[in-house]
Amino acid sequence: MQHHTLSCCGGVRPSLPPPPLSFRWSKIKREGGRRLPRCARIAAQLELKPPPYSLSSLEPHMSRETLEYHWGRHHRAHVASLNNLIAGTDLDGMGLDEIVVVSYNKGNPLPLFVHAAQVWNHDFFWQSIKPGGGGRPSGRLMELIERDFGSFDRMLEEFKRAALTQFGSGWAWLVYKANRLDVGNAVNPCPSEKGNKLVVLKSPNAVNPIVWDYSPLLAIDVWEHAYYLDYENRRADYVSIFLEKLVSWEVVSDRLDVAIERAAERAREDETRRQEDDAAVTHSEAVEMYLDSDTDDSEAE
Amino acid sequence: MALRTLFTKKALTRASGLGPLGAAAGDRGLGSGLGQARGLTAASLPDLPYDYGALEPAISGEIMRLHHQRHHQAYVTNYNNALEQLEAAVAKGDAPAVVRLQGAIKFNGGGHINHSIFWNNLKPEGGGEPPHSALGWAIDTDFGSLEALVQKMNAEGAALQGSGWVWLALDKGSKKLSVETTANQDPLVTKGLHMVPLLGIDVWEHAYYLQYKNVRPDYLKNIWDVINWKYASEVYEKETA
Numbered sequence: 282m283q284h285h286t287l288s289c290c291g292g293v294r295p296s297l298p299p300p301p302l303s304f305r306w307s308k309i310k311r312e313g314g315r316r317l318p319r320c321a322r323i324a325a326q327l328e329l330k331p332p333p334y335s336l337s338s339l340e341p342h343m344s345r346e347t348l349e350y351h352w353g354r355h356h357r358a359h360v361a362s363l364n365n366l367i368a369g370t371d372l373d374g375m376g377l378d379e380i381v382v383v384s385y386n387k388g389n390p391l392p393l394f395v396h397a398a399q400v401w402n403h404d405f406f407w408q409s410i411k412p413g414g415g416g417r418p419s420g421r422l423m424e425l426i427e428r429d430f431g432s433f434d435r436m437l438e439e440f441k442r443a444a445l446t447q448f449g450s451g452w453a454w455l456v457y458k459a460n461r462l463d464v465g466n467a468v469n470p471c472p473s474e475k476g477n478k479l480v481v482l483k484s485p486n487a488v489n490p491i492v493w494d495y496s497p498l499l500a501i502d503v504w505e506h507a508y509y510l511d512y513e514n515r516r517a518d519y520v521s522i523f524l525e526k527l528v529s530w531e532v533v534s535d536r537l538d539v540a541i542e543r544a545a546e547r548a549r550e551d552e553t554r555r556q557e558d559d560a561a562v563t564h565s566e567a568v569e570m571y572l573d574s575d576t577d578d579s580e581a582e
Numbered sequence: 583m584a585l586r587t588l589f590t591k592k593a594l595t596r597a598s599g600l601g602p603l604g605a606a607a608g609d610r611g612l613g614s615g616l617g618q619a620r621g622l623t624a625a626s627l628p629d630l631p632y633d634y635g636a637l638e639p640a641i642s643g644e645i646m647r648l649h650h651q652r653h654h655q656a657y658v659t660n661y662n663n664a665l666e667q668l669e670a671a672v673a674k675g676d677a678p679a680v681v682r683l684q685g686a687i688k689f690n691g692g693g694h695i696n697h698s699i700f701w702n703n704l705k706p707e708g709g710g711e712p713p714h715s716a717l718g719w720a721i722d723t724d725f726g727s728l729e730a731l732v733q734k735m736n737a738e739g740a741a742l743q744g745s746g747w748v749w750l751a752l753d754k755g756s757k758k759l760s761v762e763t764t765a766n767q768d769p770l771v772t773k774g775l776h777m778v779p780l781l782g783i784d785v786w787e788h789a790y791y792l793q794y795k796n797v798r799p800d801y802l803k804n805i806w807d808v809i810n811w812k813y814a815s816e817v818y819e820k821e822t823a
Contacts, residue, residue, distance in 0.1 A: 354796045395743050448689045449766035450744035450787075486744035504744070505787035506796065514652040514788060 327377060327400060329360040332407035339412055342526045347510045355506055356403040363396035377401055378491060385492040398487035402452060406502050410527040418530035422537050429479040436481070437524055440501075443483040444520045450504040451485040453520075457537060459544035460494035477544055496540035498533045624662045625694050627655050628701065636706040640804040642793045650701070653788055657693030657767070664690060692767035696747055696782060703781050705810035716822065717780070717815040724759040734761050736802040739785045749773075750781040750814065757822055778821050780814040 332352060337345035363380075367373045372380050372393070381401050384394040417433060418426065430436035436455070444453035459477040479498070482490055490497050501507075501523055508519035630650055635643030664686040671679035712728055713721060725731040731750070738761055739748035746765045753760065754776040762773045770779040783805060790801035 350795050358796070448685070449746075506791060509787060509791045513648055513792075514656070 326364050327360055329357050330404055330407075334412055339410065339527060342511075342522045343410075344511050347507075350510070351502075351506060352403070352407065356400070359396045359399040359403070363393060363400055366393040366396065377404075381489060382492055385488075395487045398489045401491075402487065402489055402500060402502070405497060406500050408532055409499050409501075409529060410523070411529040411532075414527040414529045415525045416530060418534060420534060421541075422530065422534040425479050425537070436479075439481045440499075440524070441517070441520050443481050444501050444503050445517055447483040447485065447503050449485060451483060451488070453501050453503060454482045454484065454490055454495075454497050455499040455533070456480050456482055456490050456495040456497050457540040457544070458495055459540065459547075474544075474548070477541075496536070496543065498536045498540065499528065624665065625658050625691075627658045628698055630701050632704075632706055637704055637808045640808045641704070641790075641801075645788075645790065645792050648792075649697075649784075649789060654694070654697040657690045657697065660686060661690035661694050689767050692769045695769045696767055696784070699779055699782050700784055702813050703783075703810050704805075704808050705812070706808065708810040708812065709807040711811055713811040713815050715815070717811070717818040720757075720759050720818065731759075731761070732806055735781075735783065736799065738763050739783055739802050740799045742785050745786040748783050748785060749777075749779050752778045752780055752818060752821055754778055754821055778817065780817050781809060 329352075332348070336348040336352070339348065367375075367380065372383065375383070377397065377400065380397045381394070384391045384397050386394070417423070423433065426433055426436050430439060440453060440455060447453060456479070457477065458480045480495070482495070484490065501520060503516060503520075508516060512519040627650070630646070633643075634646040634650070637643075637646060664683050668680060668683050668687065670676075671683065712718070718728075721728055721731050725734065735748050735750065742748065742763050742765075744765065746763055746768070747770075749762045749764065749770050751760050751762045751770055751773070752758075753774065756776075759780075762770060762777065764770060764772060770777045770782070783802065785798060785802075790798060794801040
């Protein structure tokens with residue numbers, strides 16, 4: 282998703298998301314995203330990736346005109362603004378996922394967040410749809426939908442409701458929830474595969490569920506610019522058509538596979554870390570938990 | 583029952599900042615029509631004081647028609663529905679339902695309030711006549727010049743992320759003018775109980791997209807040709823009397 286200005290081929294999106302974040306944000310906070318001296322600037326520019334289909338191929342459900350403005354103007358402007366704002370700072374050279382999470386700044390977003398997140402969101406959105414989309418999912422995706430929502434139709438209803446009740450601008454999402462409590466050293470003491478499930482969410486403006494450590498599977502843009510040229514104020518019609526004619530359940534399914542694998546890997550890492558910690562405690566000779574004292578300071582005195 | 587008085591026609595008029603103008607426009611203004619028999623007076627869509635095409639070329643007739651007939655009408659309809667449900671929930675003592683409805687009331691009620699003000703903020707060729715006397719002096723005092731005020735409102739309007747409004751606000755307590763922004767359909771009063779809207783500009787995409795597409799700054803530049811300074815002055819003078 283990014284390339285250095287010297288190379289001319291676009292980067293290939295890796296099949297697994299990057300490893301757990303090293304959270305350089307504390308460094309950035311200290312240094313305030315300062316600009317490096319000119320000679321040291323990396324200039325790793327993020328690029329505007331085109332949708333994997335032609336701009337007119339989603340007609341009549343999403344017009345060529347909409348794609349020309351939505352992708353060609355809105356999405357493009359966010360890429361340009363983002364590149365401008367990260368150039369020469371510590372965020373330059375980071376992967377887009379990391380830039381989004383770091384700039385979200387735990388709920389107090391930096392000015393560049395809207396651009397980073399909207400680049401991420403729109404890349405994700407274009408890949409979520411395709412000409413001749415719609416239909417029904419199958420395999421593991423369908424199993425989990427039925428398990429977690431009761432039925433495919435119930436999931437669609439919930440997704441539509443989220444999209445229609447996102448007041449103002451924003452997004453509605455289907456995500457895979459396998460997130461962990463990562464607040465300081467408070468780790469979920471009893472993590473289990475059973476806690477992982479599909480969830481429908483909505484988010485305002487540019488917010489994206491990766492900032493809450495969810496794995497997004499599907500997104501619909503409900504900013505008015507996403508549907509106004511084709512549907513005017515009729516957001517409900519747009520959402521229905523999106524689900525019936527545009528969504529690529531294959532892509533959603535692939536994303537689910539990646540998300541499940543990632544969750545399993547993190548569970549394995551947690552288990553390894555737990556075992557190592559236990560081993561360290563057992564072998565430590567310095568541990569003296571209950572000190573016997575000669576002096577008697579008990580309350581019984 | 584404080585709740586009942588909150589939703590009478592008079593209270594709505596006051597809250598919207600329309601004042602005497604609101605009462606004068608009461609025939610086509612807020613609260614006329616439906617639901618007089620119920621405790622909570624229903625809202626209704628006010629008529630525009632001009633034709634849909636009268637604000638061209640600043641704002642197209644197509645936008646005005648959709649904005650008024652679809653968006654504002656939807657806020658009115660949904661607000662009335664939410665009020666009905668609220669009335670039932672209050673009567674039953676269903677506190678979770680009362681709380682759950684607050685989002686829809688704020689959003690749709692806010693949309694109704696804001697757009698009712700907005701239609702009065704616009705006038706064919708309104709911008710041709712800059713503000714005089716009291717409001718004019720106040721603008722010079724608080725912003726330096728009319729140009730500076732316009733620039734500030736345009737900058738804040740353009741920078742607003744997502745959907746919302748940019749306002750020329752009067753603080754009734756200090757009598758000072760300021761530029762404020764609110765998100766989504768939050769009315770100006772959410773920025774301060776003493777805040778009165780003199781002018782509001784809708785920067786939701788539906789307010790300009792069909793004509794200006796993503797170039798919100800062009801919409802903001804052109805809307806000043808149709809801003810109704812006469813209305814703003816009247817509200818200002820009434821509130822500072």
